[in-house]
Amino acid sequence: MKINAREIAIKVLYEVNEKGAYSNISINRNVSIEIEKNDEDFIRELVYGVLENKLYIDWVIKSFSKVKFKKIAPMIKQILRIGVYQLLFMDKIPDSAAVNESVNLAKKYGHRKVYGFVNGVLRNIARNKNNIELPDKKEEPIKYLSIKYSHPEWLIKRWIKVYGFKFTKDLCKANNETPKLNIRVNTLKISRNELAKILIEKGFDVERTKYATDGLIVHNPTKITGLNEFRNGLFQIQDESSMLVAQILKPEENSLVIDVCSAPGGKTTHIAQKMNNKGKIIARDIYRHKLNLVNDNAKRLGIKIIETQQHDALKLDDELLGKADYCLVDAPCSGLGLIRRKPEIKWNKKEDDIHSIIKLQYDILVNSSKYLKQGGILVYSTCTIEKEENIKLINRFLKNNSQFKLIGFDNMIENCENFKTSDKGYIEIYPNINSMDGFFICKMVKM
Numbered sequence: 001m002k003i004n005a006r007e008i009a010i011k012v013l014y015e016v017n018e019k020g021a022y023s024n025i026s027i028n029r030n031v032s033i034e035i036e037k038n039d040e041d042f043i044r045e046l047v048y049g050v051l052e053n054k055l056y057i058d059w060v061i062k063s064f065s066k067v068k069f070k071k072i073a074p075m076i077k078q079i080l081r082i083g084v085y086q087l088l089f090m091d092k093i094p095d096s097a098a099v100n101e102s103v104n105l106a107k108k109y110g111h112r113k114v115y116g117f118v119n120g121v122l123r124n125i126a127r128n129k130n131n132i133e134l135p136d137k138k139e140e141p142i143k144y145l146s147i148k149y150s151h152p153e154w155l156i157k158r159w160i161k162v163y164g165f166k167f168t169k170d171l172c173k174a175n176n177e178t179p180k181l182n183i184r185v186n187t188l189k190i191s192r193n194e195l196a197k198i199l200i201e202k203g204f205d206v207e208r209t210k211y212a213t214d215g216l217i218v219h220n221p222t223k224i225t226g227l228n229e230f231r232n233g234l235f236q237i238q239d240e241s242s243m244l245v246a247q248i249l250k251p252e253e254n255s256l257v258i259d260v261c262s263a264p265g266g267k268t269t270h271i272a273q274k275m276n277n278k279g280k281i282i283a284r285d286i287y288r289h290k291l292n293l294v295n296d297n298a299k300r301l302g303i304k305i306i307e308t309q310q311h312d313a314l315k316l317d318d319e320l321l322g323k324a325d326y327c328l329v330d331a332p333c334s335g336l337g338l339i340r341r342k343p344e345i346k347w348n349k350k351e352d353d354i355h356s357i358i359k360l361q362y363d364i365l366v367n368s369s370k371y372l373k374q375g376g377i378l379v380y381s382t383c384t385i386e387k388e389e390n391i392k393l394i395n396r397f398l399k400n401n402s403q404f405k406l407i408g409f410d411n412m413i414e415n416c417e418n419f420k421t422s423d424k425g426y427i428e429i430y431p432n433i434n435s436m437d438g439f440f441i442c443k444m445v446k447m
């Protein structure tokens with residue numbers, strides 16, 4: 001039976017927008033392995049396109065609908081949203097198809113009046129799509145950026161204060177771009193060049209990552225995890241900025257590493273790779289079920305030196321005091337650097353979430369620092385661009401813990417001239433500047 005890609009897209013959007021599901025998990029659940037590549041690509045484009053541009057799309061619907069937005073049934077909202085997305089963002093879809101296919105879905109999910117309403121709203125938008133009005137840029141700059149680039153006003157306000165209008169505009173724009181899929185080559189089994197050659201022979205369009213030494217960018221990645229090369233552990237899906245963490249930690253073979261927030265194990269398994277699968281990594285997390293993912297990844301990649309332990313990093317473990325050569329704190333964070341990959345973060349996070357997570361991050365960092373030997377290395381990283389969770393937190397830590405100091409690592413990143421502060425011991429990564437997930441990585445030594 002031919003599947004209806006648009007119908008799968010509205011189901012995913014319903015789960016994400018109404019039930020708080022994560023987009024990647026919901027897509028994986030709703031998209032079966034038998035689905036054709038073109039259909040899967042279309043579903044992904046509709047889902048991510050709507051999630052990225054939701055505020056703008058809803059603004060357009062509100063401008064053309066006589067029914068109050070709040071009164072529109074949730075499933076019909078998703079149908080309108082994918083209709084508007086196709087009309088305004090997908091040149092290759094004729095307007096008639098965008099409208100008719102949405103009306104057909106409305107027939108299935110609503111009564112006669114409803115599909116008449118969907119038809120009317122979408123036809124009206126199609127006729128006026130070149131004259132859509134936005135809030136005035138000069139009079140209401142925050143609202144203008146918020147609607148045009150679909151980011152919540154509190155976030156725009158916050159970013160303008162720290163980064164200014166132009167940077168915020170560029171950041172919002174970059175957050176709405178589709179990120180490239182990056183893979184980390186498992187150098188325990190194969191070199192970057194050898195894996196690139198195999199993937200190219202199989203029809204994948206790949207290039208080397210700019211900063212990470214083990215990464216490849218795959219421009220047409222659909223179904224890449226179905227390859228034997230993935231099953232056999234030749235690579236791991238991981239964004240380039242995340243790969244820089246183990247690269248900067250640079251652990252020696254036969255050392256003891258403690259990774260206090262390790263699940264699902266992207267960085268832990270990379271650390272093991274850097275250690276040549278020799279030594280020991282204690283990989284902890286507060287959730288047992290998440291640690292199973294670390295074990296699964298390690299098994300697939302052929303890594304034998306990871307010992308997973310369920311442990312709350314807020315509880316000091318006396319057994320490990322002064323024992324570790326390296327400690328990684330890849331802290332739980334607001335995740336605001338990952339908007340390109342998980343656009344629903346824009347709608348699910350609140351400003352208070354940032355305030356409440358800072359204490360957790362600080363307390364985890366202080367405990368973890370105690371596990372290091374003298375001369376041990378402490379790396380703190382987050383996938384957010386909020387300074388309170390990053391450099392401001394580190395400065396406070398350094399002020400209160402004088403036996404630690406930042407150490408530079410500009411010789412550890414390719415093309416490091418793009419990071420102004422790597423020689424000072426930390427980097428701030430921004431999607432609009434570096435075309436990677438927003439990240440913060442800093443490296444300290446215990447004196």
Ligand SMILES: C[S@@+](CC[C@H](N)C(=O)[O-])C[C@H]1O[C@@H](n2cnc3c(N)ncnc32)[C@H](O)[C@@H]1O
Binds near residue numbers: 261264266267284311
């Ligand atoms: C940013 S994620 C780690 C990602 C991981 N390092 C990787 O590269 O795959 C943060 C992790 O911290 C864990 N976490 C949250 N609170 C914690 C706590 N109090 N103690 C230990 N782990 C915690 C979360 O379950 C989550 O897996």
